[in-house]
Amino acid sequence: MSGIVETTGTQTPRQHPDGQAKSRLPEVDAERDGSVRHALLSAALEVFTERGYTEAGLNEIATRSHIPLGSLFQHYGGKRGLYLALWEEFREEQERRTAATLAAERDRGVDDPIALFVAGARAYLEGAWDNRRLAMLLVEDDGPAGFDALRRQWDRAWVQRNARLLEVDEKLRVGRVRVRVLTTVIGGAARELGDCADEREAREIVDEVCGILIHLSAPAG
The missing domain is CATH 1.10.10.60 (Homeodomain-like)
Known part of the structure; x- marks a missing residue:
């Protein structure tokens, strides 16, 4: 899945699944x-x-x-184009949601990297719950040929964005591993949300995961 992002302020024309x-x-x-x-x-x-x-x-x-x-x-x-269009729709909505949350937090004067990261993660998880049918479909192994490679590519970009948000130097192994672990926690929690019985249970999971992220985000020492 795509993750916590910030917009650059520029827009490019929306692409068809075939790249046009x-x-x-x-x-x-x-x-x-x-x-x-x-x-x-x-x-x-x-x-x-x-x-x-x-x-x-x-x-x-x-x-x-x-x-x-x-x-x-x-x-x-055909089917592949439909599937990729659904993925693009989910990804763009998640990006808009998290970018808006980060902008609002900064407008409130929040500048702590961990606080911003956790706020973005909360927005992403809430989006995964709100769009859980689509979110669950997109993490299944049953997708079009080549989609796993695309998903891995987007996941790598997600880790890089999270590293920038947390102000972590990815050139250092310890920082790189920390960001990958945090990103994996968010992705795993998003999958769990799809099985929640109701909104109350979903909110409990989101709160619990955000607490875990705060703990894991703190630099060692």
Whole structure:
């Protein structure tokens, strides 16, 4: 999963799963296009969750979305494109959530690296609970070919961002290991949230994990 991030203040055109930038559409067409994409992604999430990625059928996704199969291929190219678009949607929402939290904390005068890191982690975990169906789907082993490599790449970037936030020198092994452990704790907790019975239990886990992160974040000595 993607993790605690800070925006740079610049925006690049959103990319299709095949790497091509979206062209600008007239406002009415863009609204219609957005509705079609939302319907397709919602249906894909339902079918992927119920049947797994491998067993999911494009005809069923098209039927549930009430969108013609041809439009599905036009927008996403197939199952892999749908899956990667769901991942991008989750990742972008998590990034917006954590970046907004960090900005709000800094506006309040918080500048302690550990306090900022834990605040960002809390926002990320709360997002994982709010979007738990999608979060759980994306950590399963049943995904499109090549997705594990992409996930590992994003995870490495997550560790690097956390190191910058904690002001840890990744060139030092002890600092690098500490950040990797902290990142693993957050990722593992996000998976546990998917099995929570209700919001009360989820909040207990988030509070517990944040306490663990505070303890583990303190430099040795």
